Amino acid sequence: xxxxxxxxxxAVEHHECPNCDAPxxxxxxxxxxxxxxxxxxxxxVLVPPSARNSKS
Numbered sequence: 218x219x220x221x222x223x224x225x226x227x228a229v230e231h232h233e234c235p236n237c238d239a240p241x242x243x244x245x246x247x248x249x250x251x252x253x254x255x256x257x258x259x260x261x262v263l264v265p266p267s268a269r270n271s272k273s
Contacts, residue, residue: 229261235259236258
């Protein structure tokens with residue numbers, strides 16, 4: 218089974234965002250400080266492929 222959306226979010230949020238400096242455990246932020254609609258690509262890239270494509 219692929220990673221659920223909740224687990225994928227936890228895997229991404231485990232890292233700080235190099236784009237908006239959101240701390241680990243927080244969602245990405247827009248330039249205006251609001252919660253971003255999606256994670257910034259540089260932060261998603263920090264998640265190892267094995268975690269993104271893991272099977273249960």
